[in-house]
Amino acid sequence: MTYPNDDEFLYALSSNQAWASYKSHQNPAFFKTLTNEHAPSILWIGCADSRVPETTILGLPPGAVFVHRNFANIISPTDINTAAVIEHAVVNLKVKHIILCGHSACDGARATLTDSRAGGVLETWLTSLRVVRAQLASQLATIRDDHTKEIMIAEKNVEVGVAVLMANSTVQEHIKSRGLEVHGCFFDISSGRIRDLGLGTRMSTRRAPSTNGTAETVRGKHAQLVFREGGVAGMEAR
């Protein structure tokens, strides 16, 4: 049979051949080790967006990050798909961190800003973001720039998702018994950087001013801006 885009399809497959040769060349035992080991320390829950390839942006090798990615990184308490991933990662693989990561320029957040319907199953899935939009209605009304609005919705979505994770009974049990950590992060596509939103299990410790001597902190009402070395700035919820 013929494919409409032979190039892309063959490219991906041939690229895999090159990757496998490269890995074996670097370390002949690489795939043998990979076959026998599965002990990731991180569960990453992120967006399906093609611009947020978790293992690549974290600079980690295969084997380090257990991954669930869905549309707009929504954590819905009754979603069986996410629930099964969390259960397996926390109970069986005993990951040490759960990272829920949102991102800028999120298509889900953009779709939420309009009143047009996505239709079908997508419409139902995006209901959680509609709730977030309604919760932020008064703040959104004061902002003109759509990108800023999208980021506000996407960040709040992470906050809501972390709250759902923290309410998950399996997660709670493992926080208590072995110090499992839950984090909310945000990936800025325009700079490639991830920042910690200071949510989840570190919420209380994050309230203290940064211990990093070179950081300057500007406190706001709901958040604080932290300027670190090398021009890195991050906003942390208080």
Add this chain to the structure above:
Amino acid sequence: MTVHTRYRYELALCIPTHPPIPASPTRRPDLRLLAAGCSDSNSSSHSNPPPPPPHHHHHRPTFSSSSSSSQPPSTPTSSEPLAMPEEDITKYLRQSHARVFEHNRAWVTEQTKKDPEFFVKLSAGQKPEYLWIGCSDSRIPAEQITGLQPGEAFIHRNIANLVNNIDLNVMSVIQYAVRHLEVKHIIVCGHYGCGGVKAAMTPQDLGILNPWLRNIRDVYRQHSEELDAIPDESARYNRLVELNVIEQCRNVIKSAAVQQSYSKNKYPIVHGWVFGLDDGLLKDLNIGFEDMLAEIQKIYNLEDS
């Protein structure tokens, strides 16, 4: 089903056997060594090989670095109690979390060096050609094993790469990828030695995992004659992994989004692949998309909008 009882206490990949965590968090081997087999501390580039340039399919990257002796990967797990004081555990967790941010900054520096406009272009929008539906398993990062760059593949990953009709999560991903992003290929990618597939065939109550993994038992039931005839256990599971991928491809094709788009645009094409952990290679199961679609539409036709 006596054939599966061996897995009762094993749960296959779910219970890793590893050396205990080192006493000092600072001596913990860098995870990157697992990939790189190299002691260069600034080696994030090693985990991202240069993909072959487009339109040169037979290109192989050339490598100047010789492979040094690899450090045995001893990724710690907490399947055993951590043998360290509580404050050390806290410190260790801090460091392992901070490391992620260090690696991220190294990756940004590298990408910007290669292409100063990289992130500007990236934030302008996405137009991926592929939708990848794969397993959550940490050893199969879709982009790295296919050499695809950020922006090239829309990704959904769940336990055992399942596509269930009533799962709004995966169905939303498919709908968005097909109708809005107009992907050209949908790849369902399983992998041999899948812990989810093995766990599904374990005669044990796994709580919230039961309803999810039940789909795999259904695949087994549909193909029990073929599977029961395979005497070797791992060969039987590997075949179940393949059959599961084929069944999930069928489920993708049953969706209205795929049927309507294909009828109008002649895309997307659905593919079933399996990744081999022991050699890193992808195997195309050649599911025969057009024939499968025609067969499915005898009953599941949703072409009319």
